[in-house]
Amino acid sequence: MSAIAWIDAALRGARPQAMAALLRNFRDLDLAEEAFQEACLRALKNWPAQGPPRDPAAWLIFVGRNAALDGVRRRRSERALPPEEVLSNLEDAESSLVEELDDATYRDDILRLLFVCCSPELPATQQIALALRIVCGLSVTQIARAFLVGESAIEQRITRAKSRVAGAEVPFEPPGAVERAERLAAVATVIYLMFNEGYSATGGTAHVRASLCEEAIRLSRLLVRLFPGEPEILGLMALLLLQHSRTSARLDSDGAIVLLEDQSRELWDRDLIAEGTALLDKAVRHRRPGTYQVQAAIAAIHSRAARAGDTDWAEIEALYAALERLDPSPVVTLNRAVAVSKVRGAEAALEMVEALAKDLSGYFYFFGVRGALLLQLGRGDEARVAFDRALALANSAAEAAHIRTQIDRLMKSSH
């Protein structure tokens, strides 16, 4: 791994902890963000020469806090704090810092931040957009994609949320058990969307995306510890582990997308599958089904099939139908249509897909599925139209390349 890639990963990984601690310190979102940015700049300057600090988050918190305080002091023409070059080697300063910021503090800090963002004074959409921006560091473009809405709408949500948090002086204290439970669903959604952003490959390097997924898994593990008896939280973590198990099979050596049925299953991470399955088993015992558990169950069915042909598509269709009842959405129906195409054929699936045309007119995956179904039915011209539309909506080079391959195949077969 190159130094810059390593630093990039370390900064991203440390972000939630560092932001949370800085926020606790300054009680101001903008000031905390500025302090974090400043600390990142200094890390980029110092780490390549001095080597990585033992605990990047602690370093960033310390330096970010000093940088912000330094700014205040300078304005008051007071004496500056010692420069951080002295600090990065440091046994003494760092070890006490590490102690101070032990696991328990980190956990509460992250939670505090996630739960502050998910404060009920804010509408749900604002809560989640704010948390994705502040905690996860996603860009407005990435968040807009997650919500299937325009960027200006997201920009507005975040601005409004920030000013409301500042204006309402939302306390940055760890919320009590009741408040935590009330805000849990929103926090789980943030973690889920954060993982999806890492998983679905918009922008950034593969490396950065993997670290987003890993951070989401780490946060889900913290949530499981804090809400041990909550089957949906177990389900969420199971889902993330099962999805993440396929990471190294999802792109080929050229970075092109490999569809689930074409993936080489020896590349799937058996440890993650085993842990995900164990967590799902624990969740299901509670007999309180929910969307994350159902999605995890779908992922688990794929994991169980030794070959793509062994996949129990009937069970997957049943699970998507359950998901439609729990949380109806056109995207879920689209996924069920894919299962239907395997069980009852492309015609039945296409009928379902056509009904979604209005809702999903801006959705890459919709046109990809539609094109593939039309192709199966030998309706090449219509398939071409769908693929062209998908190409225009592709979110990444890999998605676009995948559609182009489909089109090339189509052109070859028609000549």
Next chain:
Amino acid sequence: MLYAILCYDSEAAVGSWTKEQDAAAIAKLDVVQEKLTREGRLGPVVRLMPTTAATTLRKGKDTIVLDGPFAETKEALLGFFIVDCASLDQAVETAKDLGRASSSSGSYEIRPLRLFRPGSLAT
């Protein structure tokens, strides 16, 4: 005498290793285990999943099944080796060998076995 070498470490620290770091750590320990195997001294070796995957059954008239317990302390039981040793001294030496090959901090608890049934699992 058979000894269990119980591995305690911070679950958070070991859990934050990347796949590559984890594989490298296991490979280093494998070298010591191969030596013990050649000497005919290595029994079962177990690595446990994180405590988030744990379930507890409280015994009693009415059994209770609970999620967890999750490691709240800095160190949790992560796995163990069963090793045949002539003496406690040898057991300590073996643990030291493993410790030198270990990539984490934490501690090994060396406990003599009172009963050992190898079981009938085919692995």
